Amino acid sequence: MELSVALVTALWFWFFAGAPGYTLHYVFKQPLVIALPIGILMGDIPKALIIGAAIELVYVGMVAAGANLPADECLAGVLAIPMAMKLGVDPSTAVVLAVPFGVLGVFLDQLRRTVNAAFVHRADKLALDADLKGIARQALIWPMAIGFVMRFPPVFIANLFGADVLEGLLKALPAWVIHGISVTGGLLPALGFAIILFVIGKKSLMPFFFIGFFAVQFLGISTMAAAVFGICMAILITVFKREALAEAKKSMREELQNS
Template sequence: MTVMQALLIALVLLVFTVGEAWFAYPMINQPLVLCPIVGLIMGDVVTGITAGATLQMIFLGTMQIGGTVPADAPLGSVIGTAFAISMGKSVEVALTFAVPISMLGSFLIVLAYIIRGLFNPKVEQLINDGNGKGLERLYYGLAVIPEIPRVLAAFITLLIGSNFAKTIIDFIPATVIDGLNFATDLMPAVGIALLLRMMWNKKYGIYYVLGLLLVSFFQLEVIGVAAVGVVLAVILYIEGDKLSGSGQAKQVVTTGAMSVEEELFND
């Protein structure tokens, strides 16, 4: 891997991480977006897209809830994909590096929080002084400065780590690699299971069963199942709107009748 490639990948990680917060979290720092860009930089877009789709399913249920610090999916994904492409290996190698690196990357997320916290006294001072311009400059600076250790870690790892990583992969027995192949097939299911665990509701469970039947018995692809879901959503919206309208109409009629009675008794 060249210095320019490592630098570009690190800059992509920085820009998309900052942009994620600035643009109200549009999910642009996900493996599905970052890995194809890494593939474009490395000259293997197909592997980048495949790795992005696979890693996206793995990290599908990874999110920050309360004070918990999740695995750093963007960092692990870009480094794992870059290593796999530079070594000419398969997506399973990207998975091998992405998961542990993302776990280690959570420490860098905590470090970013600590760096932001160190500037709190400065923020209070600027507010007390009424220095709006200084506060604005600090705001933009704190969007980038806390991410510098993470970006530097990615750059150094990409620059000097590929040869070392290749040595490690060469020493891994073929049986372990085969096991990772099976694990790769299972990990998307694990990601969906984690997501369902948070979203599951008896009221919506029937739609999950419907999707399972469409895939199992009618051999529909994901796009087909999604299209059926859109049609169902439109039907339920229309029918719900009709029921809501009739309920309001009944309420209006009832209210009108009561008002007539009141007028009669008032006379």
């Protein structure tokens, strides 16, 4: 099982972090999505999804402005989820494990960009000769090959051997340190929500955020139900706006015709 988890997570990180085609790769980089195959391989899907959801809250509001990666949620997911499940720690502690992995992913990505710059210059020269196949190799084949060398080995080795080292470290730590780590992990999801509020930015949208929050907290509805209600409200608001805009245009045309 450990070998299969190490192999799948390493391949997952290499392929989807490599962003082939720039299509759905961003979805598959999320810890909550990564948790499903890990849960299947480790025989405990609910626990994997709970841990993945806790880690997801930290990165849910993350935006790579100007393609500058603030943290690598994919590396955090493929390392922290299987390690947390093997160690049997709670989701809050798993979040603390994930954060440094996400930071390390940034340095790994910067190294990748530095190396791939050579392919960009080579593609520029090939473009002068209209060599489409050569450009494709520089844009996809070689970057993915270099990405395999950079991304596959660290994740594979860490998930195959790293959990045992980390387990020994956690057993050696005093109870108060473990408790502090758990408390810190519980605060990090709040930071994720704060980032969401910062990204939303528009005051007109804030009431909807608080409606959903208090509906879950005080009315006792599930998060899924709140999401369904939110989608329905968004559709209704969009439809009403379009109808109001159509009516305004119609009235304007009639006024112009009468004048």
